[in-house]
Amino acid sequence: MLSTIFASTEIACTQQGLLTSxxxxxxxxxxxxxxxxxxxxxxxxxxxxxxxxxxxxxxxSQQRLQAALLHAGRGACLTGDAALALYEVRAAxxxxxxxEVDVLVSQDRSPRSVGxxxxxxxxxxxxxxxxxxxxxAPLVRAALQAVPYRRTEDEVVALLAELVQNRRVxxxxxxxxxxxxxxxxxxxxxxxxxxxxxxxxxxxEAEARRILRTAGIPDPLWNRDLRLPDGAWxxxxxxxWPGEGVALEIDSRSWHLNPGDWQDTMTRRNRMTGxxxxxxxxxxxxxxxxxxxxxxxxxxxxxTGAGRVPPVMRVGVGG
Numbered sequence: 581m582l583s584t585i586f587a588s589t590e591i592a593c594t595q596q597g598l599l600t601s602x603x604x605x606x607x608x609x610x611x612x613x614x615x616x617x618x619x620x621x622x623x624x625x626x627x628x629x630x631x632x633x634x635x636x637x638x639x640x641s642q643q644r645l646q647a648a649l650l651h652a653g654r655g656a657c658l659t660g661d662a663a664l665a666l667y668e669v670r671a672a673x674x675x676x677x678x679x680e681v682d683v684l685v686s687q688d689r690s691p692r693s694v695g696x697x698x699x700x701x702x703x704x705x706x707x708x709x710x711x712x713x714x715x716x717a718p719l720v721r722a723a724l725q726a727v728p729y730r731r732t733e734d735e736v737v738a739l740l741a742e743l744v745q746n747r748r749v750x751x752x753x754x755x756x757x758x759x760x761x762x763x764x765x766x767x768x769x770x771x772x773x774x775x776x777x778x779x780x781x782x783x784x785e786a787e788a789r790r791i792l793r794t795a796g797i798p799d800p801l802w803n804r805d806l807r808l809p810d811g812a813w814x815x816x817x818x819x820x821w822p823g824e825g826v827a828l829e830i831d832s833r834s835w836h837l838n839p840g841d842w843q844d845t846m847t848r849r850n851r852m853t854g855x856x857x858x859x860x861x862x863x864x865x866x867x868x869x870x871x872x873x874x875x876x877x878x879x880x881x882x883x884t885g886a887g888r889v890p891p892v893m894r895v896g897v898g899g
Contacts, residue, residue: 602633662681671739724761741775825888
């Protein structure tokens with residue numbers, strides 16, 4: 581009966597069945613009763629110091645996030661992978677896969693990292709945004725908070741490139757946050773930053789860029805819109821060498837699982853070749869397994885293009 585009374589209060593419902601010790605005491609629950617109920621076999625459980633779940637059984641992913649916020653206290657917000665999962669970023673773990681919950685608090689707050697909660701104190705102000713009804717750091721701030729926990733450079737590139745590719749964050753905004761957060765020396769960030777400035781928007785493109793530069797092949801333009809002189813749309817090339825009229829496309833299997841996407845790719849490729857461009861197509865797997873063959877194909881295409889007058893294209897900035 582007592583569990584039902586507390587669990588049915590408005591504040592407990594708002595907090596997904598969670599209450600702090602202070603809230604329970606304010607509601608008239610004696611400390612002794614609280615201790616009895618969170619004891620082994622009792623109807624409640626202590627998820628974190630001073631944060632109690634008014635039920636038995638494993639907490640849900642959302643309850644873990646709420647518990648972390650209650651532990652951190654006033655003004656706290658989710659950041660890192662927990663926030664990215666709520667933002668539904670593909671390069672982040674799904675919510676049920678998030679193990680550590682990162683929470684951002686101001687420098688003058690004093691909660692400690694404990695259990696599954698990682699506290700991040702900052703003197704830099706931020707704007708809290710509601711995402712799926714939970715307070716979160718802005719997307720770019722949350723992403724950069726997750727970067728130090730990425731294991732490889734490719735994981736860093738995948739995360740930051742996704743934000744820019746989907747037009748959720750501008751390159752300049754992202755670079756400004758990297759500078760403000762002093763993350764330039766974190767492994768993978770410098771390479772990701774340089775690639776994004778060049779126009780790279782995926783891990784596969786970053787790998788292609790590394791291979792081409794190592795081989796001494798001149799840098800192409802990355803992710804540029806191509807139009808005829810009259811403005812007619814031709815397509816967007818993943819990489820383009822304007823002096824030779826050579827376009828490179830890196831085909832991801834995940835993008836082409838939909839038959840409609842594959843048809844769109846074929847239509848665009850036919851349009852490119854129809855106006856005189858030399859089009860090369862490679863999969864990410866081919867780049868990894870046979871980089872020498874990729875380099876040889878690009879060299880051959882550039883040599884062919886150099887021996888002719890390339891088609892005139894209006895080249896615009898892509899996404």
